[in-house]
Amino acid sequence: MDESLKRTPLYEYHLKLGARMVPFGGWEMPVQYSSVIEEHRTVRQAAGLFDVSHMGEFEVSGPQALDLIQLVTTNNAAKLAVGQVQYSLMCYENGNVVDDILVYRLGENRYWLVVNAGNTQKDWEWINVARQRAGLHNVELSNRSDEIALLALQGPKAEEILQPLAQGVALAQMEPFTLKTGVTVAGVQTLVISRTGYTGEDGFEIYVKAEDAAALWETLLEAGEEEGLLPCGLGARDTLRFEAKLPLYGHEISDQHNPLEAGLGFAVKLKKGVDFIGREALAKLKEQGLARKLVGIEMIDRGIPRQGYPVAVGGEIVGEVTTGSFSPTLEKNIGLAYVPVAYSNVGTEVEVIIRGRPLKARVVETPFYRSPHKR
Missing domain, CATH: 3.30.1360.120 (Probable tRNA modification gtpase trme; domain 1)
Structure with a gap:
C-alpha cells in the first residue's frame, strides 16, 4: 500500500x-x-x-460565521437553530459543485462544516479564499480534521x-x-x-x-x-x-455537474436573501431549463452498469453512468446516469454499453429504496 x-x-x-x-x-x-x-x-x-474518520471537519466561529457560511453554501443556513444540521453544497461561480457538505450549528456563532475526505484540502482553501475576497475579518476558521x-x-x-x-x-x-x-x-x-x-x-x-x-x-x-x-x-x-440515491462526490456531483441536474435543488435556495457563490449561474440554469438530468436505470438485459459506462438511445451515445451495481436489497442490477431531459421520463428505454455491447435498460423511479424503518 x-x-x-x-x-x-x-x-x-x-x-x-x-x-x-x-x-x-x-x-x-x-x-x-x-x-x-x-x-x-x-x-x-x-x-x-x-x-x-477520514471525513473533514472545519469549525467556523465568530460574529461573521453565518455570513461566511451563507456566502459559500447554496442552502439557507440562517434557518438553522442551535442543535440542527443541514445538507448543503458549495459551488463554483459557474454553478458546478465544489463539494456537498453538512452544516452543524453548535452554538450562537459556532458551526461545523463536515466535508468529503478527498476534498478536505481543496475545500479548506476555497473557503479561506472566499473569506479573504469578501473581507470577512470577524470570523475564525479552524481545520479540526486531524x-x-x-x-x-x-x-x-x-x-x-x-x-x-x-x-x-x-x-x-x-x-x-x-x-x-x-x-x-x-x-x-x-x-x-x-x-x-x-x-x-x-x-x-x-x-x-x-x-x-x-x-x-x-x-x-x-x-x-x-x-x-x-x-x-x-x-x-x-x-x-x-x-437511497444519496450522491457521492466524483460520481453524481463534481466540478462537471451542477446541483439542479443532480436532483439537489431542494438544497439550493436562490431566494435566501443573500448572494452566494454560483447563485447567478444556477438562477440562469433554472430559468433556461436543464439540458440533462440524473435518473435511475434498471437493467433489462443481463449486465451491471458501472461508473463511466456510456448510455445510448437508438445507437447514439447520449449520457453516462455515474454509479451502478447489483442491488443487495432489490436483487437487481441498477444504476444512476445522466441523460438528456428528453430521455429522463420513467419507463424510457435506453441502452448501457457494456464491454462494447448495447444492453437494454429502462429509466425507473428513484430512490430505488425507501426504508420502512427510517424515522
Whole structure:
C-alpha cells in the first residue's frame, strides 16, 4: 500500500478484524470485512458500524460565521437553530459543485462544516479564499480534521444499541438532522452526536477526539453483538447510499455537474436573501431549463452498469453512468446516469454499453429504496 496514504486512528483494529484495505480519497480505508453484500444487508436489517474518520471537519466561529457560511453554501443556513444540521453544497461561480457538505450549528456563532475526505484540502482553501475576497475579518476558521474521529452507527437497531451506553441524551427524542453535545458514550466524552445517516437507514454519527476512537469502537461492537451489529466497510456504504440515491462526490456531483441536474435543488435556495457563490449561474440554469438530468436505470438485459459506462438511445451515445451495481436489497442490477431531459421520463428505454455491447435498460423511479424503518 502507498505509504503516503493517511490512516485513521482505527487502522490497527481494521487489520485485526481482517478488513481488506484500499486507497480512498488519500486514505487507507476498509472496503469490507466479511462481504459487501452481508454488511449491506446487516445495515438494512440490524446495524453496522463504520469508521468514517477520514471525513473533514472545519469549525467556523465568530460574529461573521453565518455570513461566511451563507456566502459559500447554496442552502439557507440562517434557518438553522442551535442543535440542527443541514445538507448543503458549495459551488463554483459557474454553478458546478465544489463539494456537498453538512452544516452543524453548535452554538450562537459556532458551526461545523463536515466535508468529503478527498476534498478536505481543496475545500479548506476555497473557503479561506472566499473569506479573504469578501473581507470577512470577524470570523475564525479552524481545520479540526486531524484531531477528530467519526464513527457512524447505522441501521434500524442503532438507537437500541446506542441508548444504554449514552448518558445525557434521550435518543428517541432526537429528530433527524439534529445534534447533541455534552453526551458521554460508554465513558467517552463525545464532541457531537448527530442523526443524519448516509445509508438510507436511521443512524447516528459520533464525533470524538481521535485518541478516544479505539475504545469507543471496541465497546460499540461488543455492545451490539447480540443485536447482530457488524463492522462495515466503504463497499457497503457505497451500495447503501446508492440505493437511497444519496450522491457521492466524483460520481453524481463534481466540478462537471451542477446541483439542479443532480436532483439537489431542494438544497439550493436562490431566494435566501443573500448572494452566494454560483447563485447567478444556477438562477440562469433554472430559468433556461436543464439540458440533462440524473435518473435511475434498471437493467433489462443481463449486465451491471458501472461508473463511466456510456448510455445510448437508438445507437447514439447520449449520457453516462455515474454509479451502478447489483442491488443487495432489490436483487437487481441498477444504476444512476445522466441523460438528456428528453430521455429522463420513467419507463424510457435506453441502452448501457457494456464491454462494447448495447444492453437494454429502462429509466425507473428513484430512490430505488425507501426504508420502512427510517424515522
